[in-house]
Amino acid sequence: IEESETTLRPPICCVMGHVDTGKTKLLDSIKRTNVQKTEAGGITQQISATYIPTENIRERTKDLKADAKIDVTGLLVIDTPGHESFNNLRSRGSSLCDVAILVVDITNGLQPQTIESIELLKMKNTDVIENDKPLVVVALNKVDRLYGWKTFPDVPIANALKLQSSDVQLEFKDKVTKIITQFKEQGVNTELFYKNKDRLDTYSIVPTSAISGQGIPELLLLLVQWAQKTMIEKLTYRSDLVEGTVMEVKVTEGLGTTIDVILVNGVLHKGDEIVGPIHTTIRSLLTPRPVTELHIKGDYIYHKEIKATQVIKITAQNLEHAVAGTAVYVVRTNDDLARYKKLVMEDMRNIMSRIDKNGKGVYVQASTLGSLEAFIVLLNSKDANIPVGDFGIGPVHKKDVLKASVMLNKREEFSTILALDVKVTPEARELADKLEVRIFTDDVSFRLFEQFKVYFNSVKE
Ligand code: GTP
Ligand code: NA
Ligand code: MG
Secondary structure: OOOOOOOEOOOEEEEEEOOOOOHHHHHHHHHOOOOHHHOHHHOOOOOEEEEEOHHHHHHHOHHHOOHHHOOOOOEEEEEOOOOHHHHHHHHHHHHHOOEEEEEEEOOOOOOHHHHHHHHHHHHOOOOOOOOOOOEEEEEEEOHHHOOOOOOOOOOOHHHHHHOOOHHHHHHHHHHHHHHHHHHHHOOOEEEEOOOOOOOOOEEEEEEOOOOOOOOHHHHHHHHHHHHHHHOHHHHEOOOOOOEEEEEEEEEEOOOEEEEEEEEEEOEEEOOOEEEOOOEEEOOEEEEEOOOOOOOOOOOEEEEOEEEOOEEEEEEOOOHHHOOOOOEEEEOOOHHHHHHHHHHHHHHHHHHHOOOOOOOOOEEEEEOEHHHHHHHHHHHHOOOOOOOEEEEEEOOEOHHHHHHHHHHHHOOHHHOEEEEEOOOEOHHHHHHHHHHOOEEEEEOOHHHHHHHHHHHHHHHHO
């Protein structure tokens, strides 16, 4: 592909909001998939990213007669979890995004993690570039839950509202007025998108139903039109630098420890020497088959090189020491190496400061660093106050049991492994039985947390 100065990269779009407002379902509706149903407990536990090509957006918005105006090169959408213990994952997602969909359940209004999301979006990129706050659109979701709501497929949402009974229209108006007031109390101006004249300082509200798909074309159109209208400079593709961030470090079946990297600018090649907290050489560059999620097992496509903007799975040696949230740099000269290593040290200090790795406490084993961090935050929270002695990523092996057994003669109740969304090998299980190390397992963090709390409270008495 010929590269010109004016090539645009797709905007990175983050989906945020309180738990169960319908973030994943909205994305499913955009992609016409059903990820939400396959999630443990219906809860999103990690960041996942999906590329929505321009053609899909064109097709989806064709009834709005706006086709000619779309020239943004697709949208890279990042789903984040709403559960309160995933603060770290949300902040990682929000720090990357150019545009954001803030999902609010029309029947519940603003909720704790809606407010936290607003704070994260306000906070974004304080340094570097001025005026770099992401463009935010509010999806006022679950309108179909309004009593008496009628679905009119393929009718633009603004018109569909006019076709509702006067009772529904009144209830809708009442709910919207309340929610606009709640936003105001958080210092944010919002307005229904078809009334909004000042889109830079006032978030547009788009009523949506992830079930019927209503409002989704309007949501997509607003995002891409405003991105290309206001962010040309920011979205101009840069081939002169490689800009990437590690989103997840995890064990992928058949591939060992891999990293999922969001490549914002530049090109990565097989064989490139990369520096993060790790220093290694890219063995393979993989992308999932189209319209599948990174966290679902399946086939990958192998690449010789990959151009931004995309999410890429990388295999290489030493990846178990990579850390989610840190930058990835490509070394071209010896000078680069020293400079990047210094930058990486600064990155690492930020992340490790969030993990409390004190001497005495339970042993935590998780499938990804992201879920590990979030789980440790939950354990360390003021109410729980459970210390974490050590941790690991991936399946529970004998060595993990040995590490956990160190607590047996310090604080017996902490000789426990909390295994979050990971397998326990039979050998590890056998050794644990012999040494009397307890292993609790679950694939949902707060259920695992509850399991341990019941046990912990029973031995405290
Ligand atoms: P977390 O990732 O756990 O924070 O939740 P989420 O925000 O991704 O919500 P999710 O997509 O898991 O949806 C939660 C529940 O709400 C599911 O049972 C969905 O089927 C339902 N739901 C989502 N959107 C709509 C909607 O527009 N209308 C109705 N009636 N139900 C919806
Ligand atoms: Na959910
Ligand atoms: Mg979700």
